[in-house]
Amino acid sequence: MATKDAPVNNPMVDPVTGEYRVIAPGHSFKSVTEEVSRIVLTSHTPLGWWFGFMVAGTVVGILTICVTWLFLKGVGIWAVTIPVAWGFAIVEFVWWIGIGHAGTLISAILLLFKQGWRNSINRFAEAMTIFAVICAAMFPVLHLGRPWLGYWLFPYPNTMNYWPQFRSPLMWDVFAVSTYGTISVVFWYIGMIPDLGTLRDRSQTKVGQFFYGLLAVGWRGSVRHWVRYETSSLLLAGLATPLVLSVHSVISLDFSVALMPGWHTTIFPPYFVAGAIYSGFAMVLTLAIPIRKFYHLEDLITIRHIDNCNKVMLATGLIVAYGYSTEVFMAWYSASHWEYFMMWNRMFGPMGWSYWTLITCNIALPQLLWSRKLRKNVGFTFLMALIINTGMYFERFVIVVTSLTRDYLPSSWGTYRATKWDYGTFFGTLGLFTFLFFLFIRFLPMIPMSELRMMLPQARVREKAEPIPEAGD
Amino acid sequence: MPQIFDRSSNALARMSLILTGLIVIALGLTLDELQRSPWVTRQGQRADQPVPFSHKHHVEGLGLQCQYCHTTVEKSNYAGIPPTKTCMNCHAQIWTDAQLLEPVRQSWATGESITWTRVHDLPDYVFFNHEIHVNKGIGCSSCHGRVDEMPIMYMQNTLQMEWCLNCHRNPAKNLRPTSEIYNMAWQGASELTPVWCAAEDVPKGSPTAGGVTCTETAPGGEVQMAALSPPVPGLHAQSVGVQIGSEDTGVMQLPAGLHYTKFTSQEALGKFLIQHYDIRNPRELTSCEVCHR
Numbered sequence: 001m002a003t004k005d006a007p008v009n010n011p012m013v014d015p016v017t018g019e020y021r022v023i024a025p026g027h028s029f030k031s032v033t034e035e036v037s038r039i040v041l042t043s044h045t046p047l048g049w050w051f052g053f054m055v056a057g058t059v060v061g062i063l064t065i066c067v068t069w070l071f072l073k074g075v076g077i078w079a080v081t082i083p084v085a086w087g088f089a090i091v092e093f094v095w096w097i098g099i100g101h102a103g104t105l106i107s108a109i110l111l112l113f114k115q116g117w118r119n120s121i122n123r124f125a126e127a128m129t130i131f132a133v134i135c136a137a138m139f140p141v142l143h144l145g146r147p148w149l150g151y152w153l154f155p156y157p158n159t160m161n162y163w164p165q166f167r168s169p170l171m172w173d174v175f176a177v178s179t180y181g182t183i184s185v186v187f188w189y190i191g192m193i194p195d196l197g198t199l200r201d202r203s204q205t206k207v208g209q210f211f212y213g214l215l216a217v218g219w220r221g222s223v224r225h226w227v228r229y230e231t232s233s234l235l236l237a238g239l240a241t242p243l244v245l246s247v248h249s250v251i252s253l254d255f256s257v258a259l260m261p262g263w264h265t266t267i268f269p270p271y272f273v274a275g276a277i278y279s280g281f282a283m284v285l286t287l288a289i290p291i292r293k294f295y296h297l298e299d300l301i302t303i304r305h306i307d308n309c310n311k312v313m314l315a316t317g318l319i320v321a322y323g324y325s326t327e328v329f330m331a332w333y334s335a336s337h338w339e340y341f342m343m344w345n346r347m348f349g350p351m352g353w354s355y356w357t358l359i360t361c362n363i364a365l366p367q368l369l370w371s372r373k374l375r376k377n378v379g380f381t382f383l384m385a386l387i388i389n390t391g392m393y394f395e396r397f398v399i400v401v402t403s404l405t406r407d408y409l410p411s412s413w414g415t416y417r418a419t420k421w422d423y424g425t426f427f428g429t430l431g432l433f434t435f436l437f438f439l440f441i442r443f444l445p446m447i448p449m450s451e452l453r454m455m456l457p458q459a460r461v462r463e464k465a466e467p468i469p470e471a472g473d
Numbered sequence: 474m475p476q477i478f479d480r481s482s483n484a485l486a487r488m489s490l491i492l493t494g495l496i497v498i499a500l501g502l503t504l505d506e507l508q509r510s511p512w513v514t515r516q517g518q519r520a521d522q523p524v525p526f527s528h529k530h531h532v533e534g535l536g537l538q539c540q541y542c543h544t545t546v547e548k549s550n551y552a553g554i555p556p557t558k559t560c561m562n563c564h565a566q567i568w569t570d571a572q573l574l575e576p577v578r579q580s581w582a583t584g585e586s587i588t589w590t591r592v593h594d595l596p597d598y599v600f601f602n603h604e605i606h607v608n609k610g611i612g613c614s615s616c617h618g619r620v621d622e623m624p625i626m627y628m629q630n631t632l633q634m635e636w637c638l639n640c641h642r643n644p645a646k647n648l649r650p651t652s653e654i655y656n657m658a659w660q661g662a663s664e665l666t667p668v669w670c671a672a673e674d675v676p677k678g679s680p681t682a683g684g685v686t687c688t689e690t691a692p693g694g695e696v697q698m699a700a701l702s703p704p705v706p707g708l709h710a711q712s713v714g715v716q717i718g719s720e721d722t723g724v725m726q727l728p729a730g731l732h733y734t735k736f737t738s739q740e741a742l743g744k745f746l747i748q749h750y751d752i753r754n755p756r757e758l759t760s761c762e763v764c765h766r
Binding site: 156157158159160161162200206210217218 | 483486638
C-alpha cells in the first residue's frame, strides 16, 4: 500500500520507500512504551475522559430503562408487528456484528499477511470487535419475547427431551456469534499478555501491580514465553480467519433462507461480509481519529493507517456496490413479478427515502476516497466514516424493514414506525459500546507496545554480524 | 522490591484452571438433577387436601370403579372430579358423624364445592386428552401409578415433557388391551402372563379398538403364536405360519370366527395393538401440535 506523493522533506515519509511511516521517526523502545503506558498508568484521569464516560454512562442508564421496560411489558413496546416482525432489533444485531468484523480482519488476516501497519491499531480494533459483539448479541435475546428462556437456544440435555432446530439459520447464528465472541476475547487477551506484563512492571501502585500482575499470568518475557506467544497468536489467527468470512455469511442466511423477495438471494453471504468489513473499518476510523487527537498519539497512529483504512473502505465499498447492482439486475433478469415489485418498492415505494440514503452514503459519497488528498485528510476521513456507518445502518434497515412491509399479499401490507423504545434501545447500545470503550482505554493498553517495539528499526535483526576488527590490523 | 505474588501463586493458578472446569461441570450436573427433582416436579409429594381422601381405601378396600367418580374419562379430555353429591351417595348413610368428613357435609349443605388441591397439574400450554389415551390402550396406572395403593394421592411420574415423549416415541411398551384399562395390577404381556388377542374387521365409524378382543386366560378356539415380520431376535414370540404386522396379514384370510394370537412379550403385543388400534407413527405422535395446539 504505497503512497508516494508525499513531499520528500516530510519527516513522516520514509525516504527509502517514499511511504508514510507506520511510526514517526525518533522513537525508541522506551519512548513507545512510555507513550502508551502513560495513558493507563497516570494517576490524573483527564477531565475529558470523565466527561465522555459520564455521558456514555447516562446513555447506558437509558438502555437499562429500555431493557427493563421491555422485560416487563414484552416486545409489544417496539414497533414490530405483522407484517414487519423483524424491526430495529434485527437491524441493529446485523449492524453491530458487522462492525466487529474489521477487528478480526485486522488482527487475524492482516497478521497472516504480515501487514506490519496493523500493529498500531489491532488492539483497539479487537476491543471494538468484542464490544460490538456484546451489543449485537443482546438483540436476538431481547427480541425473543421470553428472554428469560434464552438458554433454550443452546443444545443441552433438558427435561423437554428436545434439541433446538438444527436446520434453522437462527440456530446457526447462536453458534456463529458465540464462537466469534469466544475467539475474539481469547485472541484479544493472549495478545495483551506481554503488555500487561509491562504495565505490571511499570505500575507504581500496589493495586495496579496486583491487578496487572494477575492478568499477566506470570509473563516474564523469556524466549520460551515468546515462542509460545507467537505460536498461539498464529494458531488463533488461523482459527479466526475463517470466522471473518463465516459469521456474517451465516447471519446473511437468516434472510436468504427465507422465501421473501429481497431476502431470498445467493449474493447475500459475500455481500454481507464485504459490508461488514466496510462498516467495521468505518468504525475503526470513527474511534481512532478522536482517540489519536485526544491522547496525542499521532506518532503511533499515522496518516499511513488512515490512508490504508480508507483504501480498504473504498475496496469493500465497491464490492458492496456490486452487491446492490446485482440485486437490481436480478430483480429485472429473474422476470419474477415479486422480485421486480420488491425492487420498485425499495426505490420508489413509501420507504424509498431509505434506499436513496443508503445509495448516497454507501456508494456515491465514498467515491471521493479515490482522491489521495482526501484520503489523507483526517477531518474528511472522520466525516466519511460517520457517513458510511449511517449508510450501513440504512442498508440493514432497507433489507429488513422495506422487504417486509410489502410482501406477496397486498391485503397484508403494512408499515413500520419505530417507537421511542426502539430508538432508546438503539442509542442505548451506542452508549454501552462507548462506555465499555472508555473503560478499555483507561485501564488497558490500547496500542500493543510489544508489537510496536518490534516495528522499530532498532528491533531489526542484522543478517550478518559485522566483522570484528582484530587487534593489530 | 519484594515479589507481588508469592511462589504459591503458580500452584494456585494451575489449580484454579482445573477448579473452574470442575465447578462448571458440577453446576451443570446440579442444575440437571435439580430440574428433575421432586422439589421442581412435585413428583411423589402428598399435597394438603381439605379431606384426606384415600384412593387405597375406596378402590382396593371397597372396590369402586375408577369411572364411578371420574365419569368423563372415556368421553372427554378431562377425567372429571366428582361433585359432592357423589360422596354423599354413600356418606349420607355411613360415617355420617365422622369429623374427617365435616368439609364434605359443609359443602353439601352450602352448595360450595370442595376446593381440592390439584395433584396432576399440567401447564396451560399443554393439551392433554384422557379420552384418546384411554380408548387407545393406555391404562390409568401407566401414568398415575398404583392409585389403588395410594392412601393420599400423589404424582407417580414427573409429567415432564421428556416423560411424555418417552412414550410418544415408543408407545408399544405401554399399550394394553382396552379391556384392561382400569386394571391397576396390569403388568404387560410376558411368558408368565401371556395375552391372547384376536382382531376382526369393524365397520367404518365405530371405535377402532372395538375390533380387538383380548383375554388373559387361554381361549378355546384356534391359537397362533404371535410373530413379527421380520422376526426380531430375542423376542418371546414364535412364528407359526401366520404373519402379523405386515399388510395382507394372514389374519384377514383366516376362516370366520375369532382367531386368537398368543403374545408372550409386551413388545409383540404393543406392535399388534398399534396396528389394530390405528395408533399413529412416532413421527406424527411427537409432532409439536399434538400437545401444543
